[in-house]
Amino acid sequence: MIERRIAKAVIANRVLVFSLVAVLAVSVIASLIPAEAQQGGKVARLGFLLSSSAIPTTADLQKRNARNAFLNQLRDLGWVEGQNLIIERRFAEGHMDRLPGLANELMQLKVDVIFTAGDRAIQDVKDGTSSIPIVMVACDAVATGLIASLARPGGNVTGVTCITADLSAKRAELLRQATPTIRRLAVLYNPGDPHTILELKHTRATAEAWKIPLLPLEFHDPAELESLFALMKKDRSDALLTVGDNLTIIHRVAIVQLAAKNRLPAMYGFRDFTDAGGLISYGPNLPEMFRQAAFYVDKILKGAKPADLPVEQPTKFELVINLKTAKALGLTIPQSLLQRADEVIQ
Numbered sequence: 001m002i003e004r005r006i007a008k009a010v011i012a013n014r015v016l017v018f019s020l021v022a023v024l025a026v027s028v029i030a031s032l033i034p035a036e037a038q039q040g041g042k043v044a045r046l047g048f049l050l051s052s053s054a055i056p057t058t059a060d061l062q063k064r065n066a067r068n069a070f071l072n073q074l075r076d077l078g079w080v081e082g083q084n085l086i087i088e089r090r091f092a093e094g095h096m097d098r099l100p101g102l103a104n105e106l107m108q109l110k111v112d113v114i115f116t117a118g119d120r121a122i123q124d125v126k127d128g129t130s131s132i133p134i135v136m137v138a139c140d141a142v143a144t145g146l147i148a149s150l151a152r153p154g155g156n157v158t159g160v161t162c163i164t165a166d167l168s169a170k171r172a173e174l175l176r177q178a179t180p181t182i183r184r185l186a187v188l189y190n191p192g193d194p195h196t197i198l199e200l201k202h203t204r205a206t207a208e209a210w211k212i213p214l215l216p217l218e219f220h221d222p223a224e225l226e227s228l229f230a231l232m233k234k235d236r237s238d239a240l241l242t243v244g245d246n247l248t249i250i251h252r253v254a255i256v257q258l259a260a261k262n263r264l265p266a267m268y269g270f271r272d273f274t275d276a277g278g279l280i281s282y283g284p285n286l287p288e289m290f291r292q293a294a295f296y297v298d299k300i301l302k303g304a305k306p307a308d309l310p311v312e313q314p315t316k317f318e319l320v321i322n323l324k325t326a327k328a329l330g331l332t333i334p335q336s337l338l339q340r341a342d343e344v345i346q
Contacts, residue, residue: 047106073294168202244269284314
């Protein structure tokens with residue numbers, strides 16, 4: 001009888017120990033699962049593809065950082081990484097030829113939506129999938145054929161885009177106001193990004209209206225920059241317009257330094273260049289465009305279809321003038337232009 005009681009007690013203790021271990025194991029596993037998943041909700045998976053570097057530069061760490069604007073807005077909309085959102089990040093590190101492969105990686109991961117910026121990157125993602133929704137920050141999605149129209153984008157692409165024709169003439173005119181004695185204009189552009197061809201076309205039309213020669217220079221690789229500026233000098237170009245795209249933005253410091261070295265007044269498409277020492281820039285506020293894009297990601301993750309979401313244009317544009325650079329070039333910027341600037345860098 002006593003032996004039987006002892007055996008029952010041993011078995012009961014073992015069952016208790018096994019039960020405690022099982023409860024502990026379940027608790028540990030549950031702690032590793034995002035809260036939304038524990039509650040039965042789906043954890044969304046976002047693909048995030050940029051042509052820039054994964055390591056932020058000093059400028060990227062400033063409050064104007066577009067990446068932070070995008071992620072902060074997603075958080076404000078209730079999407080918290082590590083809880084109800086997984087972000088698969090991919091960066092081309094300035095090598096545009098890597099974009100198709102990186103886009104394919106995101107597709108293989110079966111992400112719910114892909115966010116990307118720049119017409120070249122958007123096209124590479126679009127070429128790889130017609131089913132995964134794509135949210136874009138584009139330079140000219142309509143003219144380059146990424147979408148059918150602003151009101152009815154069609155397909156799987158939506159987001160925010162500029163209109164090249166609206167910006168090209170404006171940039172050229174602002175450059176001429178800053179340097180009214182322009183006689184020969186050089187244009188630096190990356191032909192690998194489809195919207196840059198359009199901007200060159202519009203800028204050429206402006207130069208023809210002014211009756212001044214235009215020198216178009218294709219930019220494919222940073223190793224070419226020295227020789228391209230040598231061509232500008234040989235051509236006696238006395239002003240430069242740089243068409244903004246992912247490649248030129250990544251190498252903005254080198255471009256700005258060479259413009260200063262060759263004493264060339266230059267207009268740029270984004271304030272990243274004037275922050276780096278460029279003379280003048282006019283274009284959309286990139287952090288604001290990224291913030292707008294976050295609303296599209298939110299809507300799609302909640303069930304909306306890209307084809308049903310009209311594409312928006314940027315809500316903020318910036319004219320930034322670097323007076324320190326103007327003084328180094330011996331330029332006197334007209335007071336009327338300074339008064340129109342959103343920011344003057346002293």
